[in-house]
Amino acid sequence: AQSVTQLDSQVPVFEEAPVELRCNYSSSVSVYLFWYVQYPNQGLQLLLKYLSGSTLVKGINGFEAEFNKSQTSFHLRKPSVHISDTAEYFCAVSDPWNTDKLIFGTGTRLQVFP
Amino acid sequence: DSGVTQTPKHLITATGQRVTLRCSPRSGDLSVYWYQQSLDQGLQFLIQYYNGEERAKGNILERFSAQQFPDLHSELNLSSLELGDSALYFCASSPQAGRGSYNEQFFGPGTRLTVL
Numbered sequence: 001a002q003s004v005t006q007l008d009s010q011v012p013v014f015e016e017a018p019v020e021l022r023c024n025y026s027s028s029v030s031v032y033l034f035w036y037v038q039y040p041n042q043g044l045q046l047l048l049k050y051l052s053g054s055t056l057v058k059g060i061n062g063f064e065a066e067f068n069k070s071q072t073s074f075h076l077r078k079p080s081v082h083i084s085d086t087a088e089y090f091c092a093v094s095d096p097w098n099t100d101k102l103i104f105g106t107g108t109r110l111q112v113f114p
Numbered sequence: 115d116s117g118v119t120q121t122p123k124h125l126i127t128a129t130g131q132r133v134t135l136r137c138s139p140r141s142g143d144l145s146v147y148w149y150q151q152s153l154d155q156g157l158q159f160l161i162q163y164y165n166g167e168e169r170a171k172g173n174i175l176e177r178f179s180a181q182q183f184p185d186l187h188s189e190l191n192l193s194s195l196e197l198g199d200s201a202l203y204f205c206a207s208s209p210q211a212g213r214g215s216y217n218e219q220f221f222g223p224g225t226r227l228t229v230l
């Protein structure tokens with residue numbers, strides 16, 4: 001069965017500093033990979049996705065992620081964070097037998113301090 | 115705003131009761147998904163409907179059921195509620211459904227259910 005591990009439950013960082021949120025997945029077959037963001041009292045918003053092709057994926061709000069098949073990782077990065085990036089970030093993988101079914105990690109709370 | 119609406123925003127009820135959560139998908143979307151976000155289980159896929167028919171099931175309890183109506187809105191029914199059912203319930207929609215192809219899901223703001 002597929003699973004997603006987000007290694008950090010919380011990541012504190014100062015404004016304008018770089019950040020990396022880590023995500024590892026387990027799957028024996030090809031899957032789609034996603035990062036979603038959840039701002040307080042809101043639903044999930046898709047940040048970026050990896051379907052195939054280039055392993056470096058660029059998303060909205062200056063975020064990017066790199067798919068590493070050998071390490072089964074899909075880490076999210078931003079070179080310079082803003083206060084407004086404070087939110088919960090979820091990594092997800094698609095079920096290979098039903099790509100509409102998303103399996104989520106436990107989330108990482110990014111807290112950006114001034 | 116994703117275009118997916120959910121009502122009510124908040125719901126407080128007692129153990130043993132039954133509630134219904136409603137979701138209206140984006141205009142033109144045929145597929146609806148339900149997810150549960152709780153402190154102990156995280157964010158979990160419950161069920162998917164496509165054009166009125168059940169498409170996929172996840173970790174949905176037998177006390178829970180869902181349906182999608184001809185106008186494509188969906189309802190999630192939760193019965194014999196327990197304290198552990200307290201959670202945020204999200205609905206999402208996508209234009210199509212298809213195994214092996216990508217269908218972007220757009221999430222609603224959620225319904226927060228509190229069982230006392």
